[in-house]
Amino acid sequence: MAASGSEKRATRAEETSTREHLLDVSLRAFAELGYDGASTRIIAARAGVNQGLIPYYFGTKEKLWREAVDRAFTELRSELESNLEEDADASRRLERMIRRLVRFVARRPEFARLMSEEGKREGPRMRWIVDRHVRPMHAASLELLGRARVGSPAMTGLDPAHLYYILVGAVTQLFHQGPEFRRLTGLDPSDDAVIDAHADALIQLFLGGD
Amino acid sequence: MAASGSEKRATRAEETSTREHLLDVSLRAFAELGYDGASTRIIAARAGVNQGLIPYYFGTKEKLWREAVDRAFTELRSELESNLEEDADASRRLERMIRRLVRFVARRPEFARLMSEEGKREGPRMRWIVDRHVRPMHAASLELLGRARVGSPAMTGLDPAHLYYILVGAVTQLFHQGPEFRRLTGLDPSDDAVIDAHADALIQLFLGGD
DNA sequence: GAGGGTGTTATTCGATCGAATAGGAACTTG
DNA sequence: CAAGTTCCTATTCGATCGAATAACACCCTC
Structure with a gap:
């Protein structure tokens, strides 16, 4: 059952290589079904x-x-790192970061699902992913949060370590729980209106009225 | 391999019945390993x-x-519903609710894990759990959030539907990702100091300085 | 156009899954 | 103390798992 119409063997270097396609499909499957549930x-x-x-x-x-x-983390980094430095105001930088994060998670909810799948239990996969990917991201986030906290009425006095988990949870939960959200509210978590409203709500909550 | 010392058959009605014990163990196993991963x-x-x-x-x-x-939802309800009505101030009520939620999730992280395990994919289990348990809780939460929003500077103008997911994510993420949090920060997510600090941060963020 | 990769399928293996079955061990009721 | 019921174990079944293997189809080079 060859997916597309191309009959026999698909003559190398079609759209994307089979290998790349497998990686794409795998990420979604692992995120949706869990490591064990996603059989080869x-x-x-x-x-x-x-x-x-x-x-x-x-x-x-x-x-x-x-x-x-x-591959997923490479995509996330390329999404978040682009021209973030140029903005002098830490609050504005955090605002843009939140907006990007929301859009990224909305577009690729499998990312958040995979992270939560692995972060919730001890094991070699958890240790691998934390040491290799989460720790650097976490460090960068703490720095950004620490700077944005200064001058923000809503965030002063809050421990950045807690703020990090609060922010990540607040950003991802709706999209992570997409099917539940859809059944519960009738809304579509991939709808731009929902995505923007969520980002707006987060920004108002974390950055107050400035 | 009978677990405890009690030799032969354990003479009915020991600590708790085997059936109850199985339910207890199951919840943790399902939450930790996922439905598929938790083999019978x-x-x-x-x-x-x-x-x-x-x-x-x-x-x-x-x-x-x-x-x-x-069983887990029964426990959650009995935890949250007790004498919540008597407090007239909606903000105070939300504050107490947040504190209870944080403590519950910290004590039983498997609850949040199980919810996220099922809410992230379509399927009969997701539909069952949403219709039977999540929807009533969601309705009650929206009411509470809607009332608390009035008069709270941080929350005015925020859509309660988004606020719900923001709050749930913000409350649960740290404990849901307990093993990751421990490896990342070296802190213990079941430590009372961590739990209280998290609740404090959440209350300040959502209810501001009132 | 023969030969050697390379990408791919078909088949198979041992392990493990959830469930069914049969039987045994202990308590309950006569 | 015999019979029945309840709780529990041991064993087995067909299905499915991840991985290994062998063979095949195509492309490239010469």
Whole structure:
């Protein structure tokens, strides 16, 4: 069952390589179904290839997972890091960061889901992801939060360590719980109106009326 | 391999019944390992009983899951509903609610984990849990938030629907991601100092300096 | 146009899954 | 103390898991 129309073998270098496509599909599957729930057969079926291709390209399921995660964080970084320095005002910088974060999480809720999937239990995957990806991001966030806190009425006196988890949870929860949100409210978590309203609410809450 | 010392059969009605114990263990296992990851064999082993007991008591794994979830929500309700009405000031009521929520989630992080595990994907379990448990809680929360919003400088003008997800995420994230938090910060998410600091930060953020 | 990669499928393996079954051990009721 | 009920274990079943293997189809180089 070759996904697209192209009949036989799809003549190398079609849209994207099969390998890249597998990584894409894997991230969503791991996020949606969990590491155990996302069987290599399901992943292969969604990608329209044979299950044997996964050991072939990635060796083990674990390595496939790691490569998919690396890829997701690369995308997140490229999303957030672009021209953030140029803004002198720390509050404005935080505001833009929040808006970007919201949009990113809304567009790729699987990212937040994967993080929560792994961050909630001890294990080699948790340690790997924290040491390799979360810690640097966390450090950068603390710095940004620490600077933005100065002068913000809503945030003064708040411990940045707690603020970090408060902010991340506040930003991601709605999109992380997308299906629940949709069933509960009838709204579409991928709707731009919902996304913008959420970002607006967060910015008002964290940065007050300045 | 009977867990405790009690030799043969444990003479009915010891501490708690085996069935209750299985429900307790199940909730933690489902939250920690996910529905698929928590095999009935693992659950049985943690409870110190034979795997065959689970079909015996609960019929199917799905029914075991539902009963464990019912039990968790019963506990949450009894935690939150007690003498909340008597406080006239909506802001104070929200403040106490936040403090209780934080303490509950800190004490039973498996609750938040289980909710996020199921709320992130479509499926019969998601629909069951939303219709049966989340919707009533959500309605009550919206009412409380709507009233508390009036007069609170930080929350005026914010859509209660968004506020709900912001609040839930902000409250739960740190404890939901307990193992990650511990590795990242070196702090213990079950430490009372951490718990109180988190509640304080949340209350200041949401209720400002009143 | 023969030969050697490379990408891919089909098949198979041992392990583990949830559930069914049969039987045993202890308590309850006569 | 015999019979029945309840609680629990041991074993087994078909399904599915991740991974290994063998063979195949295509492309490239010569």
